[in-house]
Amino acid sequence: SSPVSYRSRIPAWWPVAQLPVSLLLVLSRHSVLALRTPGLGEPRGHAPADDSPAHQGRSVAILVVGRLLDFGNTTATPAETAAPSAARGLPGGQEATPQDVNPWGSFEEHVLRPIQTSVGRKVDVFLCVGVVSGVVPRTVTGVYNFSVGGQMERLHRCYQEVSASRSYDFYIRTRPDFVYLTDFPPVAHMRANRMYSRFRMATGISGLTSSHFSWNQCDTSCNVRSEVASGYMNDDMIFVVPKALCGKAFLPGRKAAEWQRRFRTPPDWITMPGWPEGAWTRRLIAAGVLTEPLAITGYPSLSWRNHRGMAIPCGPTPVEKVRCGSRRPMAEVHKNVLTAAWHGA
Incomplete structure (x- = not known):
């Protein structure tokens, strides 16, 4: 069956946690697995830091843009991922990835939490993917389900949908399958x-x-x-765009x-x-x-x-x-x- 079209049912601001489970389940034969790693510290940044107290409270939207996202595997722990014992081979020469790797777990640990700490407020997370499998976490603000040609078209469409409801100071793009090993730099700076x-x-x-x-x-x-x-x-896997540049980046x-x-x-x-x-x-x-x-x-x-x-x-x-x-x-x-x-x- 075709994926559920979330666009017509779920506005960007709708709290996903209040949706019926039937709307949050989409079957997929694909799987995106995950990694939880302990905090590894923040790499040395390059841009001049702007740590004015005025920048606390900046609004941030994270756009998770890609073809598919699977929330079915959420059991990985740091101990398991420290020494993975098995790897899965994927067709067509695709790189083998340990079975206990959890991209969403690494996203929440190394991206969502550090950014919320940096700006001192809740960060909104939007999924813009072709297929969502499993139960969407409560940390997700809204889901847009659509399939378009290339990733830049999908990104443009995602930005359009999210910004139609409200404007944010910063928009962060990430991939649904990305495994983070270190914390995201302070957005407040x-x-x-x-x-x-x-x-x-x-x-x-x-x-x-x-x-x-x-x-x-x-x-x-x-x-x-x-x-x-x-x-x-x-x-183009991960980037940050301030509001003033969105018209040129998306x-x-x-x-x-x-x-x-x-x-x-x-x-x-x-x-x-x-x-x-x-x-x-x-x-x-x-x-x-x-x-x-x-x-x-x-x-x-x-x-x-x-x-x-x-x-x-x-x-x-x-x-x-x-x-x-x-x-x-x-x-x-x-x-x-x-x-x-x-x-x-």
Whole structure:
């Protein structure tokens, strides 16, 4: 049978805990399993901290955006995940993941609780997925069930649905299958005119650690080898968008293509491959969006690449990127972005 369409039944503000169980159960033959790890501390951040008391009380919406989410396995414990005894092989070369890994448990421990502590208030969590299996936890504010083409279209649709009911100071995107190994940085310290993300590729930037990267994290070198280039390519698994930048970060396909056509390469910028992350970064640069590196460690459990194998060795202890080209201050890199930004009408 087709998945239940939550959009027509559940407004974004509706407390999921009050819904009948029949609306919270959707059968799926897929499974997203989970990891609970003890607190491993917070990696060293990169952006200047803004710890003014005025930033306590910021409103935050977390958008869990993906194809499927399974709440059926919630029994993992830190002791079990410390030394997993079995792994499941997945078809098509998909990376094997320990059976007792629980992404949602790691999300609540390393993302939801630290962010609520940081802002000093409840954080709203919205599920925007094609299929939900199991009983939705009470920590979830609302569920939107829809299937669209690509992840950026799904993300745009999710933002539209959530923001139609109310506006938030910050929106955080995460994947439903992401396993967090360290705590999310304090949102209360983040700047209201900057986006925050990990980097898929980067070099020529000072102060970076393994926690700022989503690929080849644990090497002491940045993953672009150049002594003259500087710049980054945004990773799209996890990122933070302040309210002021939502109109440029959460774009539908047609508008995204317009920004893509306006892209000009910033001075001395790194070469970005034709990957989805590269296309997204080009749109952000064209729109003049400035990105700060986000320090968070983890991996997607439903991966077609070796994300888990790369992330775990330096998960608890960040590795400083001592060989990172010219290692310019982030402010200089941002000047290059603004030089290339589109300033038309």
